[in-house]
Amino acid sequence: MDVAAAALELYGLPPDEFTAARNQVAQQAKDAGDNGSSATLKALRKPTLAAWLANLLVRSDPDGIAELTDLGEQLRQAHVARDGRSLRELTLRRHGLVHKLVIAARTQARAQGHTVSPSTEQRLIETLDAAVIDPGAAQLLRTGQLTSALRHVGFGVVDETGDPAQLTPVKPRVVRSSPRKPPAKPPRKATTRRTAQSAPATAARSRRAELRTRAEQAEREYAAAETERAQAQAELDAHEHQLADLKATIDRLTEELEQARQLLRDASRRTRALQVELNRTTRNATIAQQRRDAGQQRLADLDR
Incomplete structure (x- = not known):
């Protein structure tokens, strides 16, 4: 039995028809000796x-x-x-x-x-x-x-x-999606036109027409109100999305600012360390220059 096809058909049925149809299909599978399919179908939830x-x-x-x-x-x-x-x-x-x-x-x-x-x-x-x-x-x-x-x-x-x-x-x-078939029209029943209608029947038809008109008007008013509500909901959703985006931007910029501050601290420490190194090498260079000058002076004195 094609269990997937059977399940697809079952879930197209109204809920009050589902259980009986499911049990029937499961029993058919069991009668055919397909106990696995029968158990799977039996487990389908309404x-x-x-x-x-x-x-x-x-x-x-x-x-x-x-x-x-x-x-x-x-x-x-x-x-x-x-x-x-x-x-x-x-x-x-x-x-x-x-x-x-x-x-x-x-x-x-x-x-x-x-x-x-x-x-x-x-x-x-x-x-x-x-x-x-x-x-x-x-x-x-x-x-x-x-x-x-x-x-x-x-x-x-x-x-x-x-x-x-x-x-x-x-x-x-x-x-x-599949092409839709036009619904079959029920056979037209033969009617007998009555030449005279009773007053109660006429009043009942008038009442039904009035109620139908009211119901249609109520449906139109509901549709208009729902459209207005949907527009308000759309505006709210759009602003909530914008608010979420702004919060995300603030979080991102805050993180970038903290990263920049950390880079600045690291760069400041490195600058101080380089300054100390420059001072040391400058002193060493000054001492070396003094030694060179002294040596050259001694050589000059010997040549006199």
Whole structure:
């Protein structure tokens, strides 16, 4: 049995279908006499809802996930180059893309009958942010086989329990972009047009339309507020990067200043030592000159 292919398919299933499907595949492998594959499949962990949402995005929008992880590389390069303008622009793009992906995941989950709570949505945002910050987290996300949401905590990436993030115990396969097939349209059901409608039915439809309009307006207001928040977050991130750069520059200049002071102290000691040596050699030269002059005078006296 191709365990990697089976795992990839399993992690594309909703969490409430995962366990039964995993056990069935593991049993099939056992029935075929492949006990090793059966044990490996049986050990696969059920994904949390946030992890499933991330896996869902990898499958439904691989190009968006690729754009997100590529953006992380661009941000790292801009940070190394200390390019403040690029950092601000890329950070704004990052928040906009994360917001877009989260909305897409929430919409797809709702279509499959799953409600995404604010806490689950926050875990998904943290997962996407971790993939931007950490190349290892980006690789974990691209496999489409997360079992837990990810979070970057400064020294690495952890899962929802706070433990270091681990991939599934099978060799990961990266889900790549592929042409999308249009969804099959359900057969149109025959309807009978009613020539007259009751007043309660009309009122109910009017009420639903009103609620739908309110919901759409609320969604637009939320999107506008989130965009404004993302812009503020982008500005804050850019200034934090600038602050970190300035602190690093101060540390570097402080170290260079201390090194220069040490060189100055060493040079001063060497100068004093050379001055002492010069004084000694000058005295020796003076004494030697006096001896030479005295010898020449004695020779001159003998010649008279």
